[in-house]
Amino acid sequence: MAVSKWNVEGEAMCPRRLVLEHVTSRWGVLVLIELNERPYRFSELRRAIGRVSEKMLTQTLQTLERDGLVHRDAKPVIPPRVDYSLTELGREAALLVSALGTWTEERMDDVVKARETYDGART
Numbered sequence: 001m002a003v004s005k006w007n008v009e010g011e012a013m014c015p016r017r018l019v020l021e022h023v024t025s026r027w028g029v030l031v032l033i034e035l036n037e038r039p040y041r042f043s044e045l046r047r048a049i050g051r052v053s054e055k056m057l058t059q060t061l062q063t064l065e066r067d068g069l070v071h072r073d074a075k076p077v078i079p080p081r082v083d084y085s086l087t088e089l090g091r092e093a094a095l096l097v098s099a100l101g102t103w104t105e106e107r108m109d110d111v112v113k114a115r116e117t118y119d120g121a122r123t
Contacts, residue, residue: 022067027052027060029097032086035070036094039085069093 022028030049034040040048046057061084064070069090075081086094104111 019067022063023069023093023097025060027056028064029101031057031060031064032069032090032094032097033101035084035086036091036098039073039083041081041083045084064090 023032027049030052031045034045034048042057042061045061046052046054049057052060061070061072065072068087071085071087071090073083073085075083
């Protein structure tokens with residue numbers, strides 16, 4: 001029997017699994033979708049996403065930058081200015097994540113109905 005490269009009993013630090021976690025994390029998805037529209041400064045991105053703490057956004061951006069998906073451009077001006085944008089690799093990931101977001105919007109009514117059916121059968 002072949003072993004899946006996504007085997008849940010496999011190595012927890014599997015690089016494929018880690019990248020997938022970064023891209024599909026709660027804030028990673030939203031960062032990729034927003035940056036797919038245009039580059040943002042940190043505070044603009046935080047407002048666009050909403051309800052994300054400064055700490056979590058910083059961690060998410062650093063993780064995505066380390067994975068090669070986000071580019072951080074620090075300008076040597078006063079006050080400091082840092083812009084975030086997607087790399088080519090990041091744009092590829094953002095397109096895939098955006099497609100999932102579009103599917104979610106288009107099929108939300110079906111998901112709600114399925115939940116109601118499931119919950120109704122349980123009561």
